[in-house]
Amino acid sequence: MTERRSVALLVAAVGGLVLGATFAGWIPRLLAPLGVTGLVLSVQGRTARESMAAGWCFGLTFMASTVSWMWPSLGVGAWLGLTAVESAWFAGLGLLTAVVGRLPGWPWWTATAWTAVEVLRTSWPWGGVPWGRLAFATPDTPWQAMLPWVGTTGTTFLLALVGSALAGVVLRARSRPAPYVLVVAAALLAAVMAGVVGPLGTTGSGSVRVAVVQGGVPGSGKLVVDHHREITADHAAETRRLVSGADWAAGPAAFVLWPENATAVDPTEDAVAEAEVESAVAAAGVPVVVGGVTDGPTSTTARNQLIAWSATGPGPRYTKQHLVPFGEYVPLRGLATRVSQRVTDIGRDMVPGPPAAPLPVAGLRLATALCFDVAYDDVVAGQVRQGADLVTVSTSNAMFLGTAQLEQQWTISRVRALETGRTVVVASINGISGAISADGTVQVVLPERDTESAIVDAEVRDGLTLAVRLGSWPGRAVIALAAAGLAVAVAGQALKSRKRPPTVNAIMATSSGS
Structure with missing residues (x-):
């Protein structure tokens, strides 16, 4: 026995x-x-x-x-x-x-x-x-x-x-x-x-050009907070380089997508970060969707947000809904610090956002997700049910360089493309960045760890798949x-x-x- x-x-x-x-x-x-x-x-x-x-x-x-x-x-x-x-x-x-x-x-x-x-x-x-x-x-x-x-x-x-x-x-x-x-x-x-x-249920209704910027992280590629000024400057500089090139001249993008943590300080409050974002918006002449850490309702809290920044300044926002325990906030903080000293680096607990509506950008309705948000069923599908034209995912993933996490999250983004019948455009601070067609086919992938950018032709689709309806x-x-x-x-x-x-x-x- x-x-x-x-x-x-x-x-x-x-x-x-x-x-x-x-x-x-x-x-x-x-x-x-x-x-x-x-x-x-x-x-x-x-x-x-x-x-x-x-x-x-x-x-x-x-x-x-x-x-x-x-x-x-x-x-x-x-x-x-x-x-x-x-x-x-x-x-x-x-x-x-x-x-x-x-x-x-x-x-x-x-x-x-x-x-x-x-x-x-x-x-x-x-x-x-x-x-x-x-x-x-x-x-x-x-x-x-x-x-x-x-x-x-x-x-x-x-x-x-x-x-x-x-x-x-x-x-x-x-x-x-x-x-x-x-x-x-x-x-x-x-x-x-x-x-x-x-x-069944979705039909193509044209396409839109979307610019994806992957600014990279100096040094090992993992220390976002230590290099946050350089990271924001690099994203702005790469945006300016992109819009001055032949691809942009052949047809400008409707908007520019930056990754999560493109600025690790609140760009609506920090003058240096604000100036970098403004310079990118002015050069592009179109909105830039900026991933940034913004101030929360108290001095000990923060928000992980996407901000649709246009020539008139910061506009509509998306606040991350599904926060990572022990990564973005610390439950049982006293016990957690004994298990892993890394949680002591999390000085402010992030607060989640409400159920999201599509983000209006350049006449489009974007179903947006921040990093691990994409792994939860309610985030993307809920916005598609409200009429989103395409999906964007902004992520950092810098701390996971050299591991299977990058490919796993990219695969989940492919799942969301298939499930919703929508094009998914991904901007990551270090990779994997690119675009995925509604049938799950990979359109564009940028090299990991490099400062890169690309303009992708993203198909816009109407209607709902049965999965989204259910x-x-x-x-x-x-x-x-x-x-x-x-x-x-x-x-x-x-x-x-x-x-x-x-x-x-x-x-x-x-x-x-x-």
Whole structure:
């Protein structure tokens, strides 16, 4: 029995590592469903405690590899802390997977359980962690075709269903694997057909030229605050260089997009930063969307904002909604400083903005996002529902240079392009900057760490994909279905056991024969 438990834990750990490796870029993303397969196999016939242990092992290897970029950028303490917190979610998922695994049509219930836990962990604690969502592993795979139809939540469900059905094939290899093979085949066929048909609901209505400026960070490329004056000056200088070139002369851009932290002081209050921004706006003759840290409502708070700056001065703003705990604000500050000394550098806690409306710039309506904002479903899609023409993402990412974080966030931007049917233009202070078409195709990528700029022809699209229309309802539905599946499984076991109302442990003990 001890040997079987050890094998189960090993299978779970390998499954988590396989899934994490797809996000870390170590193996192809197409293999992501195999990670789910590993978790499902590891909890078969296990008790409640064993199932939770397997889920916990899965979560450890999955999150540790997925966010391995935290170690060199934020410190080993932050990396281990996040991995431990997120692994608790997967411990619960292991138990839930084992319980619903006894229901008829269990691969469907397992996919529902996985998706429900994913939705919940993107919301709590401290705003949740959306990193590592299955749907974020779909670009350049057949599964990406589902994004404009069912969004990130529905696409996660599809991949979890495929992984669960593959586990069914393994478990029924000598008896009746056919139903599970058919589930995998049907899911793949649905993805292929979605790609053939294409997303319905959006149409092109022309294009607009957008200038992207990546000013770079002096020195190591990571010390934004230490070089903030030079960074602002470099962005202004690169803007002036761009508008004096042949590309601009061939057709000026409608606006210029600067990255997050292009100015680390409030340009509406700081004379030096204001002068640099004004010089860029005057040279371009069009608005510049400036990413800056502005003063908050108190002396101990700040805001992370985008400001549409025109010839008449600062105009409409977008304030980042989903702030990064221990990065932009510090919960449990006393304890956090013991885990990682880096949080002591965060002198002011940022405050989040309200639900956003599209940012009006140069006659356009922009769905805007700042850095990790793009990983949350409500930010971009909510603005597209309000009529946004295209999407812009301004980010810094300077502290993550040389890690997988840059590519992961760029991939999430590609997911948003597919999901919303909108062009996504990205400006990063050090990279990855560029533009992504509405079908997820990369149009332009600027070299990392260099001071660069480009003018891109961004298609403007009208209408809404089905995914955008559905909004948050798929997430609510899977949570309700997962709860119903758990209730049905518990009630079913109660009917079989007439002696006493079973606890979850008793249910699991019965299923494992212990």
